[in-house]
Amino acid sequence: TRLAVVGAGSVGATMAYAALMRGAARSVALYDINAAKVEAEALDIGHGIQFMPMADVTGSDDIAVCSGADVVVVTAGAKQRPDQSRLDLAEATVGLVRKIMPQLVEVAPNAVYVMVTNPVDIVTYAALKVSGLPPHQLFGSGTVLDSSRLRYLLAQHTGVAVQNIHAYIAGEHGDSEIPLWSSASIGSVPLTEWPGMPGPDGPVGRLGAADRERIAEEVVNSAYRIIAGKGATNYAVALAGSRIIEAVLNDERRILPVSSLLDDYKGISDVCLSVPSVVGSTGVGARLDIAMSREEHEGLRRSADAVRAVARRFGL
Amino acid sequence: TRLAVVGAGSVGATMAYAALMRGAARSVALYDINAAKVEAEALDIGHGIQFMPMADVTGSDDIAVCSGADVVVVTAGAKQRPDQSRLDLAEATVGLVRKIMPQLVEVAPNAVYVMVTNPVDIVTYAALKVSGLPPHQLFGSGTVLDSSRLRYLLAQHTGVAVQNIHAYIAGEHGDSEIPLWSSASIGSVPLTEWPGMPGPDGPVGRLGAADRERIAEEVVNSAYRIIAGKGATNYAVALAGSRIIEAVLNDERRILPVSSLLDDYKGISDVCLSVPSVVGSTGVGARLDIAMSREEHEGLRRSADAVRAVARRFGL
Amino acid sequence: TRLAVVGAGSVGATMAYAALMRGAARSVALYDINAAKVEAEALDIGHGIQFMPMADVTGSDDIAVCSGADVVVVTAGAKQRPDQSRLDLAEATVGLVRKIMPQLVEVAPNAVYVMVTNPVDIVTYAALKVSGLPPHQLFGSGTVLDSSRLRYLLAQHTGVAVQNIHAYIAGEHGDSEIPLWSSASIGSVPLTEWPGMPGPDGPVGRLGAADRERIAEEVVNSAYRIIAGKGATNYAVALAGSRIIEAVLNDERRILPVSSLLDDYKGISDVCLSVPSVVGSTGVGARLDIAMSREEHEGLRRSADAVRAVARRFGL
Amino acid sequence: TRLAVVGAGSVGATMAYAALMRGAARSVALYDINAAKVEAEALDIGHGIQFMPMADVTGSDDIAVCSGADVVVVTAGAKQRPDQSRLDLAEATVGLVRKIMPQLVEVAPNAVYVMVTNPVDIVTYAALKVSGLPPHQLFGSGTVLDSSRLRYLLAQHTGVAVQNIHAYIAGEHGDSEIPLWSSASIGSVPLTEWPGMPGPDGPVGRLGAADRERIAEEVVNSAYRIIAGKGATNYAVALAGSRIIEAVLNDERRILPVSSLLDDYKGISDVCLSVPSVVGSTGVGARLDIAMSREEHEGLRRSADAVRAVARRFGL
Numbered sequence A, B, C, D: 001t002r003l004a005v006v007g008a009g010s011v012g013a014t015m016a017y018a019a020l021m022r023g024a025a026r027s028v029a030l031y032d033i034n035a036a037k038v039e040a041e042a043l044d045i046g047h048g049i050q051f052m053p054m055a056d057v058t059g060s061d062d063i064a065v066c067s068g069a070d071v072v073v074v075t076a077g078a079k080q081r082p083d084q085s086r087l088d089l090a091e092a093t094v095g096l097v098r099k100i101m102p103q104l105v106e107v108a109p110n111a112v113y114v115m116v117t118n119p120v121d122i123v124t125y126a127a128l129k130v131s132g133l134p135p136h137q138l139f140g141s142g143t144v145l146d147s148s149r150l151r152y153l154l155a156q157h158t159g160v161a162v163q164n165i166h167a168y169i170a171g172e173h174g175d176s177e178i179p180l181w182s183s184a185s186i187g188s189v190p191l192t193e194w195p196g197m198p199g200p201d202g203p204v205g206r207l208g209a210a211d212r213e214r215i216a217e218e219v220v221n222s223a224y225r226i227i228a229g230k231g232a233t234n235y236a237v238a239l240a241g242s243r244i245i246e247a248v249l250n251d252e253r254r255i256l257p258v259s260s261l262l263d264d265y266k267g268i269s270d271v272c273l274s275v276p277s278v279v280g281s282t283g284v285g286a287r288l289d290i291a292m293s294r295e296e297h298e299g300l301r302r303s304a305d306a307v308r309a310v311a312r313r314f315g316l
């Protein structure tokens, strides 16, 4: 199995590293326009091969390095600056997508494409239009990262293992995203009815409406906080990306909130947005018809409108 | 971290093997009355150490080998014969528990105890009475295995990754066990409303009442079928056991359907039964107050009565 | 990647289990003439899938289940009885090989074949003759297991991690096998010059000639001891087998002492014996020209003669 | 088990990430004087917890976060600038060590200390003097990284799996380091006698003196090349660090070329340098008495003199 990562910045290089450590792919290619950087990243990762499952890794500024890839992950782009909103980054990035996608599809026509570059929902939509690929073959990493942030904060708050907390964030990967509280659960207990766990002075870790609101805000803010603190986010997104890559390469048919082209999903069409979807070797499959509260449905619609408006601005 | 496994039969030895392969414990002790067998099992596992995370493994017929254990898993007992129901095995096994528990508690007073020997709910109850341990410190592996069987069959039927199927079996580890359909979900879709996935001729993998009933029966029968075919079950139970062991050793606070002493759980008391519970370094904590349909609640009550009746028969 | 395991006995089933736990293959097929058993083993393993990397596992008594395999491991055969020498088992097994190999090659003509059934050196030779496969495409697990036993005992004796002990056993997988002491090392220190490690009363864990002899005997005897104690050996051989499988499926080009057809290896020809060899996706490659003491070379020649004589007895 | 990482820069944060992904520690503390950065790194890593073995991770600018650590890894320091030699960085760093070590030893007196900050041999020596810790309890990561680079290049050159290539670099982690060719081996073949592997036009991947010299130079230069290309090295050093951490936490007694205080090692004393040494739960144990060619021995002595001279310059 062969993975190509386009863009060897903090996100791309760390994703290659995480995927190799997890044994996700036997062969990893890094492509970047910065030859010195991409070779340095591949070399630095390669030096650690003896501590990882067997694999080989190559870095190059020649796009041919992506040939024969089963999955192509696109992380090329500009780093988000502390003062920049995600949507502000869009224009230059759409240009990059127009340039790079035709070249990629030429060398790796059968790969499944996973867009990570922000604003990911716009980038995914643009990449679909530019490439002409069928909508199942290309999607964005969407809110997989945001959902893992949500689950982490809920695990911290409740004291329950993160693996038992089932909650998705849907919509835009960005400020208008919506946590799907009404369908979330802990164990098999609806999250909104979670009674907390017995503590010395009564139940601890309850999840009232105020707690949920605070946690949802923390999810949105944590990206900004991380960027303010370290200039980029890379560790968690690399693992989220590796999870998606594994779902494709192993045909896992996992349910993941990736960003894909919606076609009458609860009345929403012609926009790329994240909803829980089945991901396997052919790319993105069924979008799950999750029950939503009226508020959640409204939020999703608003998110769709916001993303669509930006896309239109770029003539997409 | 130190794990002691009591009984080096198919289940105990395979569980030690699985736990070592998963890096669950740094040191594993096997104890069995059959000295030649327990030494052979420890030797056979030890020979594979170079292919596993660093650990050491010892086998002995001297109970002192269990000293200092953080977790003691009890699998000692008689193999279930093809024609035997699980409850029929009880009498001899209760005798074994009476003999072995005081010795174990003497050498490993602070360990968390996980009972696996069948009939596991009776054995857990007996072990609690005999040992005098506080109810959080000793529990049974219960329906963790049965739930994994259920999830496996549901994954096969629906074509969705097993990790996204959330469903528990509660009650007796045995014929009267109850799948908790009403609280089960796939992704965040209630399992009873799962619409199937789009196939060439309409949705596939739907889960009507008849499908659910067939799958529930298959779970109960598969233990019998495996015993008929290979004389024992060991592979899946070893992994289920390792999952429990890891939850304790790493203080994961995982929700697992283990068998513990119930005290007014939905009106049920003084019996060991499986319900989804939080498992961490102190043993079994909060039992989750899962919403049940009237049928499910009835089933759980009947299961409690059945198990309690057997316990009484043995003077417990 | 697809793995087929022929023979779902203790060795075959445990090897499928270990390979799945290690994520060695995405798809595992078990084939056995005993339909009830092979289905039970596959079911028991399948029930644990949720605790392992994504994979699917099928069991069948129809050889077609092996179609499309990248690696076929042959473990079908009779269990070694406590009183039986390995060579005594040969006759019936050679018959089995004659029957089964043509069927396997028909459904999986491009697979790499790994023979495990004992006497493995005879079985490998017979399988090569019967199948007509090129010598690189079929080999035996040989002394990979014996070498891991040797390294384990040396690690125990010296107190050094088993990963830093480099020592091979060559020759027959059986009584005439030879530890290659003269080329063995610990760290980069020749094993025969290992000074021990400082202890309170002088160096501990030295490796004089008497220690080495005792350890070599223990390796040979431990198989008998395990069979006497538990009736079979399965845990370590399953891991050794999975290591070989991974070397092939990931094209690792690992050096492993597998049993292959020798062609003027230090003057030895026309016999299958274990010598350190490079194993990758095309099967067995270069046999390493390891420096041997005169005694070791003599031992290897004697081992070759012993194995060849048995082969001739069966008209091979 | 608890790991503290001091300095949450590229190296420290990536090392925490790698250690968590490998399940090396149950609890990881990051400490840095830059509060915003260390919190951002811990948050970014924490968001990925659901994709890793159970663990918790905290970041703080309060040194108390290191309390109770079993291992403390020190990576605090200045990033190496492209034009700077490793030894040039020393002065400021020695000051940092004088400040930070007493504080660390106060909160974590029983931890094993692993120094990574460059120039690592000087820093290790300074940390020993300043802390007064016994020489076995504190050592530097030394040439573990350099050795993994050497093995990687040798694997690429010969086409053999990196796991079968046994070669150490000894001496200074820096320009005067020495590959120990005369004791190196591939499989059990002395590296200097490696005949290559059969290719279509004769043996490929031979290792003549010129090849060895070129590869040794590449090892030294690759650090500079990576720093020139990406501004830092972090991926491989993080894995090398995790390997060392695991050797301590699991008491693996692994042989690793760490930098420790030498006391008449082949006549060399009172300097910290890397030689293959046994690493376990008490820190660094026996230094292996590896056979060296006269050239290698000379090189090691020169390396010792160079490092000692620098140490003296800083009044150590």
Ligand SMILES: NC(=O)c1ccc[n+]([C@@H]2O[C@H](COP(=O)([O-])OP(=O)(O)OC[C@H]3O[C@@H](n4cnc5c(N)ncnc54)[C@H](O)[C@@H]3O)[C@@H](O)[C@H]2O)c1
Binding pocket: A006, A007, A008, A009, A010, A011, A012, A031, A032, A033, A034, A037, A075, A076, A077, A078, A079, A080, A096, A100, A115, A116, A117, A118, A119, A120, A141, A142, A145, A173, A232, A233, A234, A237
């Ligand atoms: N979707 C998510 O969840 C998520 C999370 C984090 C970051 N991101 C996004 O990922 C992207 C990358 O972030 P980063 O921190 O790695 O940035 P970075 O600046 O570190 O790396 C970007 C890399 O892309 C390369 N590049 C630029 N143009 C290219 C081209 N035409 N072809 C090939 N390579 C090219 C650059 O040389 C650089 O190495 C950003 O858009 C960021 O917002 C997305």
Ligand SMILES: NC(=O)c1ccc[n+]([C@@H]2O[C@H](COP(=O)([O-])OP(=O)(O)OC[C@H]3O[C@@H](n4cnc5c(N)ncnc54)[C@H](O)[C@@H]3O)[C@@H](O)[C@H]2O)c1
Binding pocket: B006, B007, B008, B009, B010, B011, B012, B031, B032, B033, B034, B037, B075, B076, B077, B078, B079, B080, B096, B100, B115, B116, B117, B118, B119, B120, B141, B142, B145, B173, B232, B233, B234, B237
């Ligand atoms: N709870 C579950 O999910 C589950 C699943 C499978 C099996 N089991 C149960 O696990 C138990 C073990 O099954 P098995 O297949 O390994 O049986 P087995 O017969 O292979 O092994 C039992 C071992 O216990 C040993 N033993 C007997 N008395 C002992 C004593 N007093 N002290 C120490 N050791 C003693 C025996 O020597 C034997 O090695 C059975 O009760 C079986 O029903 C439970």
Ligand SMILES: NC(=O)c1ccc[n+]([C@@H]2O[C@H](COP(=O)([O-])OP(=O)(O)OC[C@H]3O[C@@H](n4cnc5c(N)ncnc54)[C@H](O)[C@@H]3O)[C@@H](O)[C@H]2O)c1
Binding pocket: C006, C007, C008, C009, C010, C011, C012, C031, C032, C033, C034, C037, C075, C076, C077, C078, C079, C080, C096, C100, C115, C116, C117, C118, C119, C120, C141, C142, C145, C173, C232, C233, C234, C237
């Ligand atoms: N090479 C090694 O290092 C090594 C180590 C251990 C065991 N072994 C050998 O492995 C073999 C298997 O050992 P085991 O303990 O699993 O034995 P076992 O008796 O448990 O299993 C053998 C299986 O082969 C099946 N079988 C018999 N004939 C068959 C046929 N024609 N087609 C398909 N399946 C058939 C049987 O039904 C049985 O399930 C033995 O020969 C043993 O000596 C080799």
Ligand SMILES: NC(=O)c1ccc[n+]([C@@H]2O[C@H](COP(=O)([O-])OP(=O)(O)OC[C@H]3O[C@@H](n4cnc5c(N)ncnc54)[C@H](O)[C@@H]3O)[C@@H](O)[C@H]2O)c1
Binding pocket: D006, D007, D008, D009, D010, D011, D012, D031, D032, D033, D034, D037, D075, D076, D077, D078, D079, D080, D096, D100, D115, D116, D117, D118, D119, D120, D141, D142, D145, D173, D232, D233, D234, D237
């Ligand atoms: N030994 C090796 O094999 C090896 C390999 C690579 C890098 N390194 C060395 O590791 C060190 C770190 O490299 P980096 O790339 O992570 O640098 P970096 O600049 O990215 O990070 C250094 C961190 O240390 C912190 N720091 C500074 N003073 C501190 C103090 N008093 N207390 C706590 N934290 C403090 C800084 O805030 C910064 O976050 C350098 O010395 C580098 O040369 C060693």
